[in-house]
Amino acid sequence: MKITRLIPTKIVAIFIVMMTISCASKKDIVYFQDALNYETIVNEDVFVTKFKVDDLIGIFVSGKTPEAGRPFNLYRGAQEGGIAAEQVDYLVDLDGMIDFPILGRIKVAGLSPNELRNELREKLTVYIKDPIINIRLKNFEVTINGEVNRPGTYKVNGERINIMEALGLAGDLKIKGRRDNILVMRDFNGVRNYMRIDLTSKNAVNSPAYYLTQNDVVYVEPNKSAINSSNQDSRAGIIVSIASVLITSTVLLITRN
Structure with a gap:
């Protein structure tokens, strides 16, 4: 009868340990x-956000009249049949530069949007009075x-x-x-x-x-709880098999006694 009592006790202990390990505090x-x-x-x-290599930047320049900023904005396609041309964004190249209309290559990597806005405004005042510059990081x-x-x-x-x-x-x-x-x-x-x-x-x-x-x-x-649960899942089949054998053995022992 000692064996009969011992085997179920071990089964219960196994499941108690499993429950304890899987709990998170x-x-x-x-x-x-x-x-x-x-x-x-x-x-x-x-x-503040700083521009990096491979960033895609949207820059739109405007002035007191639409014509004032037009030379400084790039578009893809032409406006036809009421469909507006698509504005082109600027890709920061491996040197941290962009090619800007008329102004040429400008270093932007490491600049914040506000710093780039101020730099462009300073350069554009030669061509546009009181330029308005909208900048947005697209990616x-x-x-x-x-x-x-x-x-x-x-x-x-x-x-x-x-x-x-x-x-x-x-x-x-x-x-x-x-x-x-x-x-x-x-x-x-x-x-x-x-x-x-x-x-x-x-x-x-x-x-x-x-x-x-x-x-x-x-x-x-x-966390440790998830890792332990994963380990338990991988061993679940083995534990169930062992438990089944133990339970079967216990039943046989009880029946014989």
């Missing part, structure tokens, strides 16, 4: 855990992979986005996504940087990875 899943109630922090953020996208609900590449409307907003686009992290060691991969003019950010701490907002730049890749790795 509060400190693994809560954002900004060290933020105090009613805590106020002065925002000293000075982040601002971020890619989010790993333990998120909707992994993929997302287009950003605007000139900047923080990592919390980006994760929101991806449906937030899954419960088993690791929040304290998120990887951000950033390529700036041929130099690739790898940065880690801990979203369980309020200090995350001071990280250089908090604000994303165009074409950043964010990867959320699985």
Whole structure:
């Protein structure tokens, strides 16, 4: 009878251990855990988007009359049958330059939209009085992979986005996504940087990875609970088989006794 009691006890112990290992604690899943109630922090953020190689920039120049800015805007095709010609965007080449009508080659890599606007305005005042310059980054996208609900590449409307907003686009992290060691991969003019950010701490907002730049890749790795669950799934068939054998043996022992 000792054997009869021992075998079911082992089966129960196996399942208890499996349940315990797969549980995640509060400190693994809560954002900004060290933020105090009613805590106020002065925002000293000075982040601005900078243009990179391979960026696609939309630039439209206008003046007091439509004719004033026309020579400085590139179009594809001609306006026919009421269909307007398509404006051409500027691709930043490997040297960080764009070819601008009349003004020639201009260095834009490393400049913010506002810095480029000021530079163009200074150059254009020779040709246009009080030029109006609209600049927009056309290929601002971020890619989010790993333990998120909707992994993929997302287009950003605007000139900047923080990592919390980006994760929101991806449906937030899954419960088993690791929040304290998120990887951000950033390529700036041929130099690739790898940065880690801990979203369980309020200090995350001071990280250089908090604000994303165009074409950043964010990867959320699985936490220990997810890894353990994966290992358990791969061993599930073996455990079930062993449990079946043990249960069968127990039934036989009880029947014989």
